[in-house]
Amino acid sequence: GQSLEQPSEVTAVEGAIVQINCTYQTSGFYGLSWYQQHDGGAPTFLSYNALDGLEETGRFSSFLSRSDSYGYLLLQELQMKDSASYFCAVRTGGGNKLTFGTGTQLKVEL
Amino acid sequence: DAGVIQSPRHEVTEMGQEVTLRCKPISGHNSLFWYRQTMMRGLELLIYFNNNVPIDDSGMPEDRFSAKMPNASFSTLKIQPSEPRDSAVYFCASSQFGDRVYNEQFFGPGTRLTVL
DSSP states (O other): OOEEEOOSEEEEETTOOEEEEEEEEOSSOOEEEEEEEOTTSOOEEEEEEOSSEEEEETTEEEEEETTTTEEEEEEOSOOGGGOEEEEEEEEOSSSSOOEEOOOEEEEEEO | OOOOEEEOSEEEEOTTOOEEEEEEOOTTOOEEEEEEEETTTEEEEEEEEETTEEEEOTTOOSTTEEEEEEETTEEEEEESSOOGGGOEEEEEEEEOOOSSSOOOOEEOOOEEEEEO
16 A cells, blocks of 8 residues: 655745655655645646656755655745645556645745 | 536535536546545545546445446546535546656546535
8 A cells, every 4th residue: 555644734934945745655656746735726736756856847846765755845935825735646556546645734924 | 628627516415315426527638536535534536547447446435436437528426325424525637648657637626515
């Protein structure tokens, strides 16, 4: 089976940088993905890492270390609209099936 | 594109009644996923289809749940009989199947189900 761990809640100040960590245990691993979900909304795709290293997309970056079974999502220049839940998810086979973590609720304060 | 379409958006029913949730995936996508989200259990994959064929239904809670995909543009998730513990938000998502390449899942707006 698969298990993922991420913090349940993170609070940060507008304009700051925040890092949300994710550790996983899986039988087979293809990649790590991140999704954002605002309250009352649907999850939306942020990033996907198949190889070790950092992927940058605007203010958001995602990192993966396959040897450590670890990844993180880095959010820079935080804005109030970044307040949402962030889910890491592992892909463990061909196709696009994902197993989601329990999510991290990010609160951005003034 | 209209995105993934789900109906109804809200459903309130009484215990023992049959509930049918509907999903229209994005045109051209050939993978479809049904998820359930609750505070206690998070976002759980119930079942997914490739090319209208169920590939993995290991997440379906019990025999009361069934899912079909009669064609590439329509899928249903049925609960019969419904129970209060089925209350949750049910999401449908679709993607373009990729074996070596990962293609993101696009989620619908969800159906909020309340079973009284």
